[in-house]
Amino acid sequence: MSRATMLLVEDDPALAELVSWNFRREDFEVRHTADGEEAMLMAQEAAPDIVLLDWMIEGGISGLEVCRRLRRQTATQNVPIIMLTARGEEEDRVRGLETGADDYVTKPFSPRELIARVNAVLRRVRPGLAGESLTYGDLEMDTVGHKVKRGGDTVALGPTEFRLLKHFLEHPGWVFSRERLLDAVWGHDSDIEARTVDVHIRRLRKAINVGDRPDIIRTVRSAGYALDAG
CATH class of the missing domain: 1.10.10.10 (Winged helix-like DNA-binding domain superfamily/Winged helix DNA-binding domain)
Incomplete structure (x- = not known):
């Protein structure tokens, strides 16, 4: 069974380190960037199996725009995307999902919850990677x-x-x-x-x-x- 590859787009260094460490423990290959433009380039170079995307990326293009662009490109249009954000309002959740996100996790969250949500999405879209x-x-x-x-x-x-x-x-x-x-x-x-x-x-x-x-x-x-x- 091949390792699942993850692209993590998160500009909080401490949170990015925590998430990366936990998913590497789960045998994911994790690539990380804090920049939306770089995230697009990384996804084009090698489409990941799943994207964890911070809504509120500082500077450059927003997480919502990254999500929109990933959905427009042939290589990444079917890659599952989970939005990470401090926004908890229903309207914002709907906007994220309408833009193309597969799921939505509100900060703060536990690593265990995030791992469960990622595996649930992978089970739906790519059962082989979920390792069932x-x-x-x-x-x-x-x-x-x-x-x-x-x-x-x-x-x-x-x-x-x-x-x-x-x-x-x-x-x-x-x-x-x-x-x-x-x-x-x-x-x-x-x-x-x-x-x-x-x-x-x-x-x-x-x-x-x-x-x-x-x-x-x-x-x-x-x-x-x-x-x-x-």
Whole structure:
């Protein structure tokens, strides 16, 4: 699954840093600018998957005008746009939506709320980027409902095995060393020993290979592990 790309247009440095940090934690690729004209150029160079756009950009063109222009251009006319603004009046919300915004979040907001709103919009317009379902062969993961099935049968996984399998499903065929899996699944600050990965791989294999199903986790000698049906 490819990473979702976000263009953040926000002239409050502290807020921009907060939003960028939170969405990068959610595995978004975030590009940021505080300038409306630059935002148009960045969107033309590489259309993002979603735009977070501040209504009240200081100087240059307004956020509302950026929204209007993005909707006029072929490359960006279908890119979802969420307006960020301190304006809470219904008339202003309607203006934003009539200009082409897909949603509207009033400041102050919590990062959790904003992430939920962004994912909701992506689910509507680009389901693949919302990461609801990951599949490989007869294996299927519902990342929202935290459910896994193989061949239609429910697979019971602990939280760590779920995260481990999710990482494999997002990178099928890639070979990951124990160290890279520790970073991806347990985090960079983890004190867990690399051999712990082996224990969780065994648990994961036992769970998803039940009923004599083929083992789809390949051990690569001196290298690590991969999700690979062979």
